[in-house]
Amino acid sequence: MREIRFTLNGREVSTSAHPMARLIDVLRDEFRMTGVKEGCGEGECGACSILKDGRIVNSCILAVGMIEGAVLETPEGIAATDRGRAINAGYAEAGAVQCGFCMTGMAVATEALLRQNPAPDEHQIRTAISGNLCRCTGYAMIVDGIKRAAIKGSGLW
Amino acid sequence: MVTFHRPVDLAEALQVRAETGAIPLAGGTDLLVRHRNWAGTLPRIDKPVVYVGHLQELRRIDISGNGSGPQMTIGASVTYSELLDHPTTPQLLRDSIIELAAPGLRNVATLAGNICNASPAADAACALYALDAEVELAGPSGRRRLPIAEFITGPGRTALNNDELVTAIHLPPDNSTVxxxxxxxxxxxNALSKLSLCACARIVDRTVTEIGIAVGAVAPTIVRDRDIEHHLQNTAPEQLALRIPQTLQQYAELIRPIDDQRSTAExxxxxxxxxxxxxxxxxxx
Amino acid sequence: MNKSPISTAVQRVDSHGKTSGETRYLADYYYPDMLYARCVRSTRSRARILAVRVPELPEGYYYVDHRDIPEGGENCVAMINRDWRAFAADLTSFYGETIGMLVGPDRSRILQIMDSIEVEYEDLEPAVNIDEALALKGGPIHGSDNLFAEINLTKGDPDAAFARAARVVEGTFESGAQEHVYLEPQALCGTFEDGKLTIHASTQCPFYIRHSVAEALGWAAEDVRVRQTVTGGGFGGKEHYPDVLAVPLAVATLKIGKPIQLVLPREEDLEVTSKRHPSRITLRTALDSDGRILGMQLDTIIDAGAYESSSRVVLQRAVFTGIGVYDIPSVRAHGRAVATNTVPADAFRGFGAPQGLFAIEMHMSQIAQELGVDEDEFRRRYFVRRNSATITNGHVPEDVKLNELLERVKQLSDYDRKRRSYARGGGRGIALAFVQHGSGFTGSGERDIIKARVRLRRTEDDVIEVCASNVEIGQGVDTTFRKIVADVMEIPYTEVQLLNTNTDLTPDSGPTCASRSVGVVGYLLQEGARKLKARANEPGPIEVEQEYRQPPEIRWDAETLQGDAYPSFGWGVTCIEVQTDPVTLEAGVTGIWAAFDIGRAIDELVIQGQIDGGIVQGLGYAQIEKLESSNGRFQQITMADYVIPTSLDYPAINSCLVDNPYPYGPSGAKGAGEVVFDGAAPAFTLALQHAFDLPLRRIPVTPEYILEVKKHARNPVHA
Structure with missing residues (x-):
């Protein structure tokens, strides 16, 4: 079967997975990017969020054949950057993390938001994470964490 | 096992479609959700799939002007996010997109996919009814255009032939003032609709000259009735008020919702x- | 507010790894040769199973069912009772019950085989709701009366109270099922590790799993090891439910001898796992001619589903919390946990209390409205105080700071002005709910059933190690436990090593539930740390153990359910403000305020996280989380249909704490995880009742329900 090529966290990679395989499965099972979580498998919860060409998408409802030539960034890739470290520090300071299962997806949503808008207001933040469900926090402390991340990483976005 | 076609251009996509009857796949937010299976397995689709999300011919938004304002041609693989980013996108469509999906879905989902899904609860489709959209189809014998209400023929059913693809959605100038x-x-x-109303009107010199009312999720297809609208046109708002009881009675005939897991018919x-x-x-x- | 140093927030120990993706949850472990499991489930609510026809399996694929339970074992999931069968054998009692398990290397192949497995049923008539079950439709499901538990309590002289009554006010209040929606679905993996059967699980209670697996296999508990993996939320849903999956998985692991992963797809998780008990509670109140409460009658019914699980104890809490924060002189309470042919209900944050508190808060307001008096002042008049007699004829053992909490919430929310300016029926509403939540197990459960034990040691390398079985499920114990010990030992909290995920390495300090981890087990850690510190001058390694001891003034009779049902309480006042849409009858929450007495916060940010998350989850329960059952099947089984709050549904919460240190809690802390949930539903519903001027009797309060009430209400509440 033809290889599918794409860029993963800055690296050129390819997979021989079936093009209708779910992107989440390829990222997790083949590339061991287990920061990509499966919370629902129906595009509702956002735990499997990644960036595709700089925009947030749900990897559980994308077929890998659809991302040929795309530039993908996973939570692991984002976490390894200065921006990722600012997000992480903002969350930690705000106490944003509880069970954590949604947090990698939240970090991806945060990165996507701050790239478009480095100084978002409360409503813009809440809109940006509206596809990322969290059952623990009620969201306010995550919103606070994103505000702190924007300040900590000021100039990075 | 499901076959995946990734054509290089629209011509090849049409050829694949004609030869195999493959299901068109753009954003996948309906198709891949509906046929989802289990982690580590392929979706359960009993036909081949032809991917069109990457086709440059379908990724364009074109604006053509005539005397009455900009007309918008939205390529079938344009995403909701791209529509939101475009300054010409009519407010009604914009509003429906913002409420229908979170950013992660908007970044891949398409308007064409939404209408091909032909759900009576499709919010963006409801806006298209109100905006008098037309759907452009391409097939072996060329292109044709259908009003949205003729394109969607029933719940989950459309006028799309097995050898055709939706290529674009045309929006006439939006001259509504309300x-x-x-x-x-x-x-x-990020919610599914219990019901939705998309309505617009043009008021010129205190006369309602045009009116469009589309109601979603209350009948097998989206409700829009030009006869009822016709009776409301060319009236002053205060005269129109007198016709409301009768108008509501007329709509009550057309609105035939069901009980389901999201809401009640009543x-x-x-x-x-x-x-x-x-x-x-x-x-x- | 006077703040204890321990309350100052620190950085959670689990924050970094969970954000970066380094932290691994169960599905992130890939064992060599790992197989996957999928459950074969009943598609009948009630039927005899006549035959299960499994096709000939390809090599490497296995079908596992009740016949694979080893000799000496028992086909049961041992919880409080043993009635829940590990595998349905000749009878199925709810839709989705496990009949067998299919195991193999390739998941596509497993699905193919699943399609060809045929189960032959002989249908029986199911009883799928409380009324059908009480009418014994189709014959009893459990015992002779379909009651898993029945409670009768009397306080004072209710007969005399009702005989003297000038008027009686009655109301029936109903609440629906609620799904936990922990973001990580149920996930377990069975392996042999060092030759020992090991269950890895996303769980709140590793020792519960160990117990149920050992009982089903007929083994000694020590022959099973359970390792908790980082757990993506629980809320009660991973208290007993993982046992239901662990037993079949253990049987399969034993039979096959290879690692087997069992992760429920979300839809399956929504459809077959336990929910919060639906309830129907009728309250009758006898009033004298001055409108004073003479006595009250409660009739509390919870829908327990097909097996008992924790329903007996959930019922107890629903009844014991059934008169809320009020000192009612005479009470008669009748409670029943009813068996139905539906998915067994089980623990969910609050554990019966939210149902009881919703009903009493709505009823007290109903009485006030019928009397034409202010609902807040009317309720306030009956607030319990220290030493007030409880519904179980025990006493309230502590200072009750409800008035202080009330004042704080009123200040935060500008309550009095808003309440005055929002006309009844005018579309806006603001209301208060008053709640209490007993910390820890009911009565002497901590002493007689749990017998919690923790171990602390100073190693040769001078490292402080803490062993307890209460686990991190998001609520922060990995941080707060370290803080409690570090505070005593006067070392940085990051230097405390915590061993709490492996049943071989830790003593059993009980389950992670019932608002007990910090309040009860944290206290043992504090006391153990004090012992360790007292011996600090000794050379070499030191180890100490600390066992639970019941506070001396607590008296409880488990037979008669008389005495002090809970040794301490969390208290709360929740205030919700709403704006309604007169056309669509939708409600938007525009303000949320709350004040709690949880003794003392071990960490302010951790507690804020509990408050925010608890209230938002409670608002979901009250407003949008509709879970209907039709013929014994849930109707909302996707995340698109069973909706939980998003970031745009509710505004930020403004909350505060009132310090009230508890002598038997670590640094004065009491439980906090549940009391924060309890007030949201009644406060929201009362606010809506005010905004619409309609009598609301049921949650979730959907716009569909509002329309129904509007159409059928002959008289508005205030008529």
């Missing part, structure tokens, strides 16, 4: 009529 969008969803964001009917009344009384001033 726009009203209200969706009642299961929650505030609530849907009551609220749809109440929203139409609100539009006619409060918005059309």
């Amino acid at each position: 726009k009203f969008y209200k969706k009642v969803g299961t929650r505030r964001a 609530y849907r009917k009551h609220t749809a009529l109440a929203l139409i009344e609100q539009f006619l009384t409060h918005e059309l001033r």
Whole structure:
């Protein structure tokens, strides 16, 4: 079967997975990017969020054949950057993390938001994470964490 | 095992479609959700799939002007996010997109996919009814255009032939002066519709010259009735108010919702009529 | 507010790894040769199973069912009772019950085989709701009366109270099922590790799993090891439910001898796992001619589903919390946990209390409205105080700071002005709910059933190690436990090593539930740390153990359910403000305020996280989380249809704490995880009742329900 090529966290990679395989499965099972979580498998919860060409998408409802030539960034890739470290520090300071299962997806949503808008207001933040469900926090402390991340990483976005 | 076709251009896509009857796949937010299976397995689709999300011919938004304003041609693989980013996108469509999906879905989902899914609860499709959209189809014998209401023929059914693809959606100039969008969803964001109302009107010199009312999720297909609208046109708002009881009775005939896991028939009917009344009384001033 | 140093927030120990993706949850472990499991489930609510026809399996694929339970074992999931069968054998009692398990290397192949497995049923008539079950439709499901538990309590002289009554006010209040929606679905993996059967699980209670697996296999508990993996939320849903999956998985692991992963797809998780008990509670109140409460009658019914699980104890809490924060002189309470042919209900944050508190808060307001008096002042008049007699004829053992909490919430929310300016029926509403939540197990459960034990040691390398079985499920114990010990030992909290995920390495300090981890087990850690510190001058390694001891003034009779049902309480006042849409009858929450007495916060940010998350989850329960059952099947089984709050549904919460240190809690802390949930539903519903001027009797309060009430209410509440 033809290889599918794409860029993963800055690296050129390819997979021989079936093009209708779910992107989440390829990222997790083949590339061991287990920061990509499966919370629902129906595009509702956002735990499997990644960036595709700089925009947030749900990897559980994308077929890998659809991302040929795309530039993908996973939570692991984002976490390894200065921006990722600012997000992480903002969350930690705000106490944003509880069970954590949604947090990698939240970090991806945060990165996507701050790239478009480095100084978002409360409503813009809440809109940006509206596809990322969290059952623990009620969201306010995550919103606070994103505000702190924007300040900590000021100039990075 | 499901076959995946990734054509290089529209011509090849049409050829694949004609030869195999492959299901078109753009964003996948309906198709891949509907056929989802289990982690580590392929989706359960009993036909081949032809991917069109990457086709440059379908990724364009074209604006052509005529005397009455900009006309918008939206390529079938344009995403909701791209529509939101475009300055010409009509407000009603914009409002429906914002309420229908979270960013992660908007970044891949397409308008064409939404209408091909032909759900009576499709919010963006409801806006297209109100905006008099036309759907452009391409097939072996060339292209044709259908009004949206003729394209969607029933719940989950469209006029798309097995050898055709939707290539674009055409929006005529939006000259309305009043726009009203209200969706009642299961929650505030990223929600499915219990019902929705998309309505617009043009008021010139205190006369309602044009009116469009589309109601979603209250009948097998989205409800829009030009006869009822016709009776409301070319009237002053205060005269129009006198026609409201009769108008609501007419809509009550067309609004035939069901009970399902999201809402009740009773609530849907009551609220749809109440929203139409609100539009006619409060918005059309 | 006077703040204890321990309350100052620190950085959670689990924050970094969970954000970066380094932290691994169960599905992130890939064992060599790992197989996957999928459950074969009943598609009948009630039927005899006549035959299960499994096709000939390809090599490497296995079908596992009740016949694979080893000799000496028992086909049961041992919880409080043993009635829940590990595998349905000749009878199925709810839709989705496990009949067998299919195991193999390739998941596509497993699905193919699943399609060809045929189960032959002989249908029986199911009883799928409370009324059908009480009418014994189709014959009893459990015992002779379909009651898993029945409670009768009397306080004072209710007969005399009702005989003297000038008027009686009655109301029936109903609440629906609620799904936990922990973001990580149920996930377990069975392996042999060092030759020992090991169950890895996303769980709140590793020792519960160990117990149920050992009982089913007929083994000694020590022959089973359970390792908790980082757990993506629980809320009660991973208290007993993982046992239901662990037993079949253990049987399969034993049979096959290879690692087997069992992760429920979300839809399956929504459809077959336990929910919050639906309830129907009728309250009758006898009033004298001055409108004073003479006595009250409660009739509390919870829908327990097909097996008992924790329903007996959930019922107890629903009844014991059934008169809320009020000192009612005479009470008669009748409670029943009813068996139905539906998915067994089980623990969910609050554990019966939210149902009881919703009903009493709505009823007290109903009485006030019928009397034409202010609902807040009316309720306040009956607030319990220290030493007030409880519904179980025990006493309230502590200072009750409800008035202080009330004042704080009123200040935060500008309550009095808003309440005055929002006309009844005018579309806006603001209301208060008053709640209490007993910390820890009911009565002497901590002493007689749990017998919690923790171990602390100073190693040769001078490292402080803490062993307890209460686990991190998001609520922060990995941080707060370290803080409690570090505070005593006067070392940085990051230097405390915590061993709490492996049943071989830790003593059993009980389950992670019932608002007990910090309040009860944290206290043992504090006391153990004090012992360790007292011996600090000794050379070499030191180890100490600390066992639970019941506070001396607590008296409880488990037979008669008389005495002090809970040794301490969390208290709360929740205030919700709403704006309604007169056309669509939708409600938007525009303000949320709350004040709690949880003794003392071990960490302010951790507690804020509990408050925010608890209230938002409670608002979901009250407003949008509709879970209907039709013929015994849930109707909302996707995340698109069973909706939980998003970031745009509710505004930020403004909350505060009132310090009230508890002598038997670590640094004065009491439980906090549940009391924060309890007030949201009644406060929201009362606010809506005010905004619409309609009598609301049921949650979730959907716009569909509002329309129904509007159409059927002959008289508004205030008529």
